[in-house]
Amino acid sequence: MRISQLLQPKSGQLALPLAIFLQLFYVVPLLLLIANSFQGDDGTGISLKNYTDFFNNPVNVKVLIDTFVMGIQVTVASLIIGYPVAYLYINAPSFWKGILTFLIMLPLLTSAVVRTFGWVVILGRQGLINTALLQLGIIEEPIRLLFTHNGVLIALTQVWMPMMVLPIVASLSQIDSRLAAASRSLGGGAWRTFWKITFPLTLPGMISGSLLVFALTVSSFVTPSIIGGGQLIYLPTLIYQQGIILLNQPFAAAVSTLLLIMVVVMVMILTALGRRSRRYIH
């Protein structure tokens, strides 16, 4: 009888094990991380030393700005490229839909290390792009693509684009097809119909996609560490270097807190925008 009471779905107690687990191993460590970032040199008291150290070094400030800029660039790039992919998917006949699903999903489910490795082969000195450009006689010397900001940008766009495509597909599939038909029969052209009807109606999908892509990009560790090499540093790489290699954990905790703030503020802004865009639709 006691077991069956526990399994009584209306009691809410079934959520307790997970809630307690996450409080203990997720919420407490995060709070500890933030508290740790205010630790001074002697290990006691509260100080802003780690933060002043961070902002007094122009190298660190550049890392912060580079990370933010990368987040924005990858989000915009995956929106521009991902939207037509979603549009193609929605309008494809069902046989093609199956193949397109596979093409969109396989990169998403393949290991990030594997995908990044693919980009190393494409962007390397003897890689696909350099070989092609040399053969075509466009360049005489191999150009440097690995270990550059743009190399990381291309690779991260590929890695996170499916997270933009999926919410836009969901948004597009909810649009009443009679709206576009009405627009056309009233004389609206293809471009006008797209910009005035389809595009505004998919704003919620674009916003939730952007939220995911931005958060995942600024949090990315594997791709920037491989494509960026040792010289190009972003916030996650800095946290790893300070926390594991240099064992300067309070400073790493301060960098982590700054990264958390960046993600949370962006998520809040986009969530507020999302709420407004939904109000526009209904």
Next chain:
Amino acid sequence: MSSTLVNPPTPMPQESGFSPRQLDQISFQVVMQLIAWLGLLLLIAPSMIILITSFSASPTLQFPPPGFSLQWYTSLFSFPELRAAALNSFQVALITTLVCVVLGVSACLAMINSKGRWVIAVDALVMSPLALPGVALGLGMMTFFAMMGVQLSLFTLIVSHIVICTPYVVRNVLASLSQLGSSLQEASTALGASPVYTFFKVTLPLIRPGVLIGAFMAFLTSFDNVAVTLFLSDARTDMLPIRMWSMIQNDLDVRAAAISGVLIFLTALLMILMERFSSLSKALIGN
């Protein structure tokens, strides 16, 4: 009859080329299709290139390869550290997935049947690890275990993986449960079945596709994870993604291409199986 008010339906004679209307339609289609195909090419390029490179006869990562052979795949057989790393990763991913499913499904059962405000709070709590940086979570959990005096081990690693993998299970199971509604469970209870019997005989078989997809994604996330794993595995335990990450970062070992090839094949195979048993695409694309 007011026929004078209506234009006679005689088509305008076309001198040459397209009407502005057709031009508008064609330019829209061309631009959309061009970017979409470019996007699809971008999406599949790295996996395809790695697959081709893995059959290379060359000792370097040049592309296109000068010749083809299976040498990098056969070299994997004489690489015992790699097998140990793969086994460790598999073990951790399997235990993580099982715990995630048990904790996640029971939490979903409580969340779906309650209208309390706590549901929103728990939902936000469970989902938030998806959007937060893995390195920050890893650092926080490492500090926490150090303070508690817990040595890093497979246990600490699995605990951290459960935190980052549960969102996938909860999201998919909640979606399945909300489509199900509560009438079947109510009917079962009204007919005298115990809640336990109702869960195993009515609810679970009906939400099985959602549970399977959630478990599938949780497994892959755990198996591939680098950021959290770097902070929470002990130095002696070799994990496959970490081993591959350092192989690629340090000396661009071509053997990494062969392991990647194996992983791509396995992922594709699992995807096809998932599509057959629980229509993965429907769950992810949602139509």
